Amino acid sequence: MQYVEKPPHIDPVRMRHITDEDLLAATGTATVEELRRHLSTRTGPRPVFDVARWAAGMSGTETAARAVAAADELLGTEVDFLDKGRGRSRLYGFHYLRWMSPLVSAYALTGDPAYAKEWDRLFGQWYDSRDQVAGDWPGLDVVWYSLGVWARSSLVTQALAVFGEEPALSREGWLRMVKTVLGGARWAAEEHDEFRQGNWQFACASELLHVAAVFPEFGEASGWAEIAKARILDHLELDVRADGGHHERSPGYHSMCVEAVQRAAVIGEQYLGWDLAGHPRVRAMHDWYVALVTPAGWIPHLQDSGLFWPAAHLLRGHYLLGDPGYEALARRWLTPEQLRGELAWLPPRPDGAPVPAPAGEPDSSSRTLDTSRYAVFRTGWEADSLHTVVNYGPFVGHELEPHSHHAALDFVLSGWGVPLAWEAGGPPSYDDPGYYDWYQATRGHNTVLLPGEEFAADRDATCDTFAALPHVDVFAGHHHGYPRRHDRRIVFVRDSPSYWLVTDEIEDGPEAVWQVHGRSPWTERAGGHANVRGPGLYVLPADPEAVTGVLHGTGPSRIPDPSTRTAEYGEIHTLGLRQRAGTFTVGLFPYAENPPAVRLRGGEVSLDGVVDAFSGHQWTRCDTGGVLLAAACWGPSLVHDGIALVEARGLVAADVTYQGGFAAVVDTDRCTELRVHAPGVTRLALNGVRLRPGLTVTLPSSGRWHLEAAADE
Numbered sequence: 001m002q003y004v005e006k007p008p009h010i011d012p013v014r015m016r017h018i019t020d021e022d023l024l025a026a027t028g029t030a031t032v033e034e035l036r037r038h039l040s041t042r043t044g045p046r047p048v049f050d051v052a053r054w055a056a057g058m059s060g061t062e063t064a065a066r067a068v069a070a071a072d073e074l075l076g077t078e079v080d081f082l083d084k085g086r087g088r089s090r091l092y093g094f095h096y097l098r099w100m101s102p103l104v105s106a107y108a109l110t111g112d113p114a115y116a117k118e119w120d121r122l123f124g125q126w127y128d129s130r131d132q133v134a135g136d137w138p139g140l141d142v143v144w145y146s147l148g149v150w151a152r153s154s155l156v157t158q159a160l161a162v163f164g165e166e167p168a169l170s171r172e173g174w175l176r177m178v179k180t181v182l183g184g185a186r187w188a189a190e191e192h193d194e195f196r197q198g199n200w201q202f203a204c205a206s207e208l209l210h211v212a213a214v215f216p217e218f219g220e221a222s223g224w225a226e227i228a229k230a231r232i233l234d235h236l237e238l239d240v241r242a243d244g245g246h247h248e249r250s251p252g253y254h255s256m257c258v259e260a261v262q263r264a265a266v267i268g269e270q271y272l273g274w275d276l277a278g279h280p281r282v283r284a285m286h287d288w289y290v291a292l293v294t295p296a297g298w299i300p301h302l303q304d305s306g307l308f309w310p311a312a313h314l315l316r317g318h319y320l321l322g323d324p325g326y327e328a329l330a331r332r333w334l335t336p337e338q339l340r341g342e343l344a345w346l347p348p349r350p351d352g353a354p355v356p357a358p359a360g361e362p363d364s365s366s367r368t369l370d371t372s373r374y375a376v377f378r379t380g381w382e383a384d385s386l387h388t389v390v391n392y393g394p395f396v397g398h399e400l401e402p403h404s405h406h407a408a409l410d411f412v413l414s415g416w417g418v419p420l421a422w423e424a425g426g427p428p429s430y431d432d433p434g435y436y437d438w439y440q441a442t443r444g445h446n447t448v449l450l451p452g453e454e455f456a457a458d459r460d461a462t463c464d465t466f467a468a469l470p471h472v473d474v475f476a477g478h479h480h481g482y483p484r485r486h487d488r489r490i491v492f493v494r495d496s497p498s499y500w501l502v503t504d505e506i507e508d509g510p511e512a513v514w515q516v517h518g519r520s521p522w523t524e525r526a527g528g529h530a531n532v533r534g535p536g537l538y539v540l541p542a543d544p545e546a547v548t549g550v551l552h553g554t555g556p557s558r559i560p561d562p563s564t565r566t567a568e569y570g571e572i573h574t575l576g577l578r579q580r581a582g583t584f585t586v587g588l589f590p591y592a593e594n595p596p597a598v599r600l601r602g603g604e605v606s607l608d609g610v611v612d613a614f615s616g617h618q619w620t621r622c623d624t625g626g627v628l629l630a631a632a633c634w635g636p637s638l639v640h641d642g643i644a645l646v647e648a649r650g651l652v653a654a655d656v657t658y659q660g661g662f663a664a665v666v667d668t669d670r671c672t673e674l675r676v677h678a679p680g681v682t683r684l685a686l687n688g689v690r691l692r693p694g695l696t697v698t699l700p701s702s703g704r705w706h707l708e709a710a711a712d713e
Contacts, residue, residue, distance in 0.1 A: 003139040004399045005200075009190050010144045015183035016131070023179060027217040036174055038217070040164035045214050045271050048263045049345040051158045055108035057344030061337055064109050071106030074099075075118050081129040087431035088136045095133065095142050096151035097126065104159045113168035119159060120173040127176045137400065146191060146204035149184040153207050154263075156180050157214055182218060185211045189224050195234040198398070199246060199253040202239055205231035206260035213271040225272065232264050236281040243291075244284030245372035248396050250403045251292065252305035252426065255313060258285050262316050269320075270347060277320040286317035286326060290362045291369055291376055295385040296417040296562040297333035301425030302374070302391060304403035304439075307560050307567040309333070312342045319346050325362035332361070332381065333565075366468035366492075375466055377473040377492045383562075386415040386498055386590060390490060392477045395457040401430055407445035408461035408479040409488040413500065415590045416535040417562050421446050421516050422572050424557050438555050448486060448504050449513040449576070455481045467634040467653035470665060471495050472619050474634045474653070484508055491619060495630065497596070497608040500588040509582025513551060516588070517572040519559065522552065528587075529575050530595040538595040541577060542585035542602060551576030628658045646707075648699075649673045664707040672699050676707060684709045 010016055020032060029035040046053070058064045086094050100122055107115040135142040142148065156177050163169045188208045192201060209228035212221040239247055239257070246254040261282055268274030276282065289310040292299045299308045315330035317323060331339065364385075366377045373393030379385040390411045395404040413421040424444030427435045438444050442455045459481035467474040476489040484507040491501045506512050516539060520531045528540035529550070541547050553574035558567035577586070587600045589607070599606040603614040610629065613620045617635030622628050631638055631645065632655040638646040646654045646666065652674070653667040666674065675696045676684060684691045685708045691697060699705055 001139055004137070005140070005145055005196070006191055008141065008144070010141070010187065015144075015187050018179040018183055020175065023175070023182065026182060026219055028219065029217070032171065032175060035178075035217075036165060036171075039160065039178075039215075045216070046347070047154075047157050047161050047214050048210060048266045048270075048347075050347070051104055051108045051162050053347070054341065054344045055105065058341055059109060061340070063337060063341050067102055067105040068109060070102035071115050071118075074103060074122075075114065077122070079122060079125060081126050082133055084136070087429055089430040091133075091135055092137070092140075092142055092145075092148065095126070095130075095148055097123075097155055098151055101155055101158075104155070104162050107166070108162045113166060116163050116166045116168040119163070120169050123176065124170075124173055127180070140400065144187055146188070146198075146200035149188055149191075150200070150204040150207045153181055153184045153188075153211060157211065161214075181211055181215070185218070185224055186220070189220070189227050192227060192231050195231060195238065197235075197239050197247065199239075199248060199256050201231070202235045202246075202257045203260045205235065206264045209264050209267055213267045228264075229268075229272075229274065232261070232276070233279075236261075236279055240281045240285060241369075241371035242284070243369045243371045244281065244286070244288035245369060246285075248303070248398070248403050249372055249374075249393050250303040250305040250426075251299040251301070251308045253403065254285070254288065255308050255310070258289075258313050261285060262313070262320065265320050266347070283317075283321055283323075286314065286321065286323070288369065288372070289314060289317075290325070290329070291367055292374065292389060293329070294387045294414050295378070295381050295383055296414065296560065297329075297565070298560045298562070298567070300389055300412045300414075300419075301423075301558055301567075302389065302412075303405055304401075304426045304430075306426050307558050309565045311338075311565075315339070315342050316346065319349070325360070328361045329381075333562075338565075366473045368463065368466050373461070373463070375463065375475045377468075377475075377494075379494055379498065384416045384592070386413070386492075388413050388473075388490070388492055388500070390475050390477075392461045392463050392475075392479070394461065395459060397457075402457075404457075405440050405445065406442045406455040406457070406481070407447050408459045408481050409477055409486065410445035410447040411490065412446065413537070413588065413590070416592050418535050419519055419560065420535060420537050420590055421588065422519060422557055422559075423517060424555055424572070426558075428569065434556070442481075443515070443574075444517075444555060446516045448488075448506065449515060450482050450484070450506070450510060451513065453482045465489075465634050467632075467667060469494075469632050469653055469655035469667070470657070471621070471630045471655050472632045474632075476634075482506075484510060491614065493612065493619070493621075495621070497589075497610065499590065499605070499607075501585060501605070501614060502588065503583065503585040505583040507582075509580075511548075512579050512584075513576045514579055514584065514586055515551070515574055515576040517555075517557070517574050519570075519572060521573045522575045524550075525595055526597075528598075530591075531573075534591050534593045536591060536595075538587075538589040538591060538598065539575060539577075540587045540589065540598055540600045542587065542600050543581065546579055546581040546584055547577050548580055549578035551578065630658060631656045644675075644677055647675045647677070662707070662709050664709075666699070666705045666707060667703075668699055668705070669702045671701055673697070674699050674705075676709060682710075 103115045103119045130143050133142045205228050212225035246257045265277040268276040301307045311330045311333040314326040318327040364380045368375045375390040377388035424439045427439045459479045461479035463477045465476035473492040478487040487505040489503045518531045520533045522529045527544045530538040554571050556569050557572040559570040560567045605612040618633035620631040634653045637644045656662045656664040684693045
C-alpha cells in the first residue's frame with residue numbers, strides 16, 4: 001500500500017479513544033467538571049478569528065440573520081456519516097464538519113440552547129461512527145489525515161469557546177470535543193515531525209500551533225508549538241515561491257495557506273512573542289493577491305481553484321503588516337457591513353498601536369509573477385478597467401490529485417467587472433464526471449488545440465519577452481506541451497481604443513484550432529464573431545481566408561458576481577477557429593454594449609479614428625492622416641517611415657509619445673548602448689541630462705530610462 005501521507009500512526013489510546021483519566025492527566029486537572037469550568041470561564045487565550053467576538057460585533061445585522069437561518073435549517077437534520085453516496089472526494093470534505101459551523105455562530109448570536117443541543121446530537125453521531133467510515137482514495141484515511149484534522153480542530157476549538165458550560169451541551173459531548181482536539185494535535189505532531197510539501201500540511205501545522213496556544217493547559221502544548229513553528233518556517237521556505245505564491249499555483253490553495261499563515265501570525269503576536277508577520281514571505285503571499293486580482297475584486301479560477309475574493313484576506317494583511325494599500329483595496333470591494341464583519345473577527349492589537357490610515361491603492365502596473373509564472377496586464381483599479389492573466393507555468397504534481405491543468409500560454413480576460421474570455425476553472429467536486437475532460441483538459445482553456453494530440457504534463461513553458469509600457473503590454477512565450485513547439489505573442493494595447501492582438505505559431509504548420517470561451521453565445525459579424533450580448537469580445541482573424549471552419553460548444557464554469565462576491569456555475573460558450581496556416585493572428589476587441597467597427601488585415605488595425613501597425617517587435621499608432629501619435633518596440637529598434645527612432649545593442653522595450661518631438665521610456669534588462677534619431681530635434685535629454693542629438697550613450701544598468709526630445713522654437 002502506498003500512503004498519501006505517513007503510514008497510519010493512529011494510536012488507539014492516545015489519539016482515537018482517549019480516556020477521561022488520560023485527559024485529566026494531560027491537563028493536570030482533578031475532575032472533568034473542574035476542567036470544563038476552567039476552560040469555559042478563563043479570560044484567555046481565545047481562538048483566533050473568535051466567533052464570540054464576531055457575534056458581539058455583528059448582532060442585529062443581515063449577516064447575523066443569515067447565520068441564524070442557516071443554523072435553523074440544520075435543526076433535526078438526519079445524517080448518515082457513512083454514506084458513500086456523497087462521492088469519493090466529497091466524503092472526505094463532509095467529515096471536516098464545516099457544515100455544522102452555523103450552529104456555533106447562531107448560538108453565539110442568540111444564546112439559544114437549541115443550537116448547542118443540536119450540535120451535541122450531530123457531533124455525538126459523528127464521534128460514534130467515525131471509526132467505521134471508509135474512503136475510496138487508496139492510502140488515505142477519511143478522518144485521520146491533515147486536512148480533516150485541521151478543519152475539525154479549528155471548528156471544534158471555536159465551539160468549545162462558544163458553548164462553554166451551556167447545559168444543553170452534554171458532559172459526554174463536551175468531553176468528546178476536547179478529546180477530538182487533543183487526539184488530533186497528538187496525531188498532527190507525529191505526522192509533521194518533519195517537512196512534507198503541500199497545502200494540507202501547511203494548514204495542519206498552523207492549526208497545531210493554534211491548539212498549542214489556545215490550550216496551554218495541555219502538558220504537550222509547548223512541544224507542539226515548537227514542531228508547528230519549525231514546520232511553518234519550512235513551508236514558507238520550501239512551499240511558497242519567491243514571488244509569494246503557493247507552489248501549486250492555485251489561488252484557492254494559496255488562500256488556504258494564507259489563512260494558515262494569518263492564523264499563525266496572530267497567534268505568534270498575541271501569545272508566543274513570535275514575529276511571524278515580519279517574515280518576508282508573509283508579505284509576499286499578500287502581494288501575490290494584489291498582483292493577480294481583477295479591478296472587480298476576484299482572482300480568476302486558475303488551475304483547480306474556485307474564484308477567490310481576497311478582500312477579507314487583504315484586510316487581515318493590513319491588520320498584520322500595516323500596509324494601507326491592502327486596506328484601500330479591501331474598502332473598494334467590501335460593503336460597510338462586510339467590513340464590520342471582517343474587523344469583528346480580529347482581536348485588538350496587543351501593542352495598542354493605531355492601524356495606519358487608508359492611503360492610495362497599490363500600484364496597478366502590469367507585471368509578471370516570475371516564479372509562479374503568470375503574466376498580468378491591467379489598466380487600473382477602476383471597475384471598468386481591463387485585466388489579463390496569461391499562464392506560462394509548469395504542471396505541478398501531487399501524491400493524490402495534481403491541481404495543474406493541461407494548458408499553457410492560455411489566458412483569461414475581464415472588463416467592466418465581468419469575464420470577457422473565460423475558462424472552465426475548477427470543478428464543483430473532484431468527483432465531477434467532467435473533471436478530466438473539461439475542467440483540467442486543454443479544451444477548457446483559451447489556447448490552441450492540435451486535433452488528435454495530447455497535451456503533455458512536461459510542457460516546458462517559458463516567457464521569452466515581457467514588456468509593460470505606457471501604451472502597450474507585451475507577452476511572448478513558447479511551450480512544448482505538444483510534440484510541435486507552440487509560440488504565442490499577446491500584445492495588449494493599453495491606450496483607448498484598447499484591444500488584444502494574439503499571434504500563434506505552430507511548428508511545421510499543422511491543422512490547429514484557435515479557441516476562446518465567452519459568457520454568451522457567438523454570432524458572425526463582418527468576418528469575425530461577437531458575443532450576442534455585452535460586455536463581450538469581437539473576435540476578428542487577421543486572415544479570414546486561413547480559417548477553414550468554425551466550431552461552437554458550451555461547458556460549465558463559475559461566473560463571478562461582484563455585487564454578491566459569489567460565483568455560481570453557469571455556462572460558457574466556445575468559439576473555435578480551425579486554421580491551416582502555421583502562423584495566425586487574431587484580434588480581440590472588447591466592448592461594453594455593441595461590437596466596434598474594426599478593420600484588421602495582416603498587421604494593420606483600423607478603428608475609432610486611428611490606424612495601428614504591428615510588426616514582429618513593434619507597434620505604431622497614427623491618425624487617419626498618417627501622423628504618428630505613439631509607438632512602442634520590444635526589440636533592438638523602433639522604426640517609423642524608415643527612420644530608427646530608437647536603436648540599442650541590447651534588448652530594450654521602448655515606448656514613445658510623438659508630437660513633433662517625443663517623450664519616451666526605455667526599459668532595458670542590461671547595460672546597453674542607445675542611439676536616438678528624431679528628425680528636426682535639436683534638444684535631447686536622458687533622465688534630465690542634456691545630450692547632443694544623434695549621440696550614442698551607454699545605459700549603464702538595467703532599469704527604466706526617460707527620454708525627451710524636442711525642436712527649438
